[in-house]
Amino acid sequence: MRIVLAALLTSIAADAQAHEAGAGEGGSWNYLWVVLPLALTALAYAIGLHRLWSTSVRGKTLHLQRAACFAAGWLSLSVALVPPLDRLATQLFTAHMIEHEILMVIAAPLFVLSRPLAPLLWSLPLTLRATVGRSLGRSIVFLPLRKAATNPFVATGLHAAALWLWHAPSLYDAALAKPTVHWLQHLSFFSTALIFWWALLFGRGRQSYGAGIFYLFATTLHSGFLGILLSVAREPLYRSQGLGAVDWGLSALEDQQLAGLIMWVPAGMIYVAAALALAAAWISGSNNSFAGESNDDAGARRGASCRT
Numbered sequence: 001m002r003i004v005l006a007a008l009l010t011s012i013a014a015d016a017q018a019h020e021a022g023a024g025e026g027g028s029w030n031y032l033w034v035v036l037p038l039a040l041t042a043l044a045y046a047i048g049l050h051r052l053w054s055t056s057v058r059g060k061t062l063h064l065q066r067a068a069c070f071a072a073g074w075l076s077l078s079v080a081l082v083p084p085l086d087r088l089a090t091q092l093f094t095a096h097m098i099e100h101e102i103l104m105v106i107a108a109p110l111f112v113l114s115r116p117l118a119p120l121l122w123s124l125p126l127t128l129r130a131t132v133g134r135s136l137g138r139s140i141v142f143l144p145l146r147k148a149a150t151n152p153f154v155a156t157g158l159h160a161a162a163l164w165l166w167h168a169p170s171l172y173d174a175a176l177a178k179p180t181v182h183w184l185q186h187l188s189f190f191s192t193a194l195i196f197w198w199a200l201l202f203g204r205g206r207q208s209y210g211a212g213i214f215y216l217f218a219t220t221l222h223s224g225f226l227g228i229l230l231s232v233a234r235e236p237l238y239r240s241q242g243l244g245a246v247d248w249g250l251s252a253l254e255d256q257q258l259a260g261l262i263m264w265v266p267a268g269m270i271y272v273a274a275a276l277a278l279a280a281a282w283i284s285g286s287n288n289s290f291a292g293e294s295n296d297d298a299g300a301r302r303g304a305s306c307r308t
Contacts, residue, residue, distance in 0.1 A: 041074070045119050048118070048122035048124075052122050066113070070119075073108075073110030076102050090176070090244070091248075092250075092255055093255045101262060105270040106270070107190065108193035108194050108197050109274065112201055150204060152215050155203070171185075172237075172241070173238055199212075200215060206282065209285070224263070227265075231256075235253060242255040
């Protein structure tokens with residue numbers, strides 16, 4: 001854990017040395033408020049996972065798989081939110097788009113697959129564990145989130161609304177102008193993506209995988225259409241984005257077009273891959289169900305023949 005925190009702090013320190021004191025938008029050390037929650041979350045997860053492993057050896061393999069997903073998601077989130085990528089995103093639309101796609105189609109599904117709530121709860125003292133768990137389950141504040149996370153239609157709509165609203169020129173320019181609005185944009189993308197992926201993967205169990213394929217297809221279409229709009233636009237849509245593109249040998253329009261292509265093609269391929277994985281799991285579950293029914297029928301026939 002100390003190695004991870006040291007690596008994050010070193011990244012920030014190196015970025016700070018590349019800028020004069022007081023230069024830039026608030027200074028590189030403002031990233032500490034991002035690094036510390038990331039580090040504390042990783043520490044809490046490690047403590048909780050150790051406690052779970054010590055009490056249940058049989059579940060160690062399963063928890064190890066989930067831990068790998070958590071680690072990959074945590075690293076993806078760290079790459080997206082701290083320098084150099086986040087600093088570069090203020091200069092290049094392409095970098096900003098990569099940052100957003102990491103949040104929505106890489107970090108979010110990995111965190112969902114890790115199902116981190118149990119290890120995080122187990123990181124708490126025994127006297128608080130049950131109380132916090134019951135509070136989370138019964139809290140009126142989290143009730144809308146729980147309902148959305150079990151309804152793929154609502155979850156898909158929320159995620160689509162966040163994606164399209166934040167790409168409206170006025171809101172997008174506001175996010176570039178004000179760091180607080182920028183972080184709210186990131187939070188909106190990441191949180192609605194978590195709800196979206198949870199609803200598709202775990203919201204209603206395996207029986208909803210068929211509907212999940214449809215919602216993934218719908219998300220591929222509408223996000224791809226937004227990417228196409230950015231790619232074919234004849235002029236930059238956002239005044240403040242892409243101002244540093246010339247330093248990278250690109251015009252602002254070329255930078256926007258490349259960002260649109262990233263949203264359209266690579267991100268779309270991830271949705272397609274997820275839909276194929278859901279289809280395979282759905283078919284596999286159906287085959288297992290049919291196999292169970294066949295075995296039951298065979299047993300019933302054997303019993304009937306014995307009685308006769």
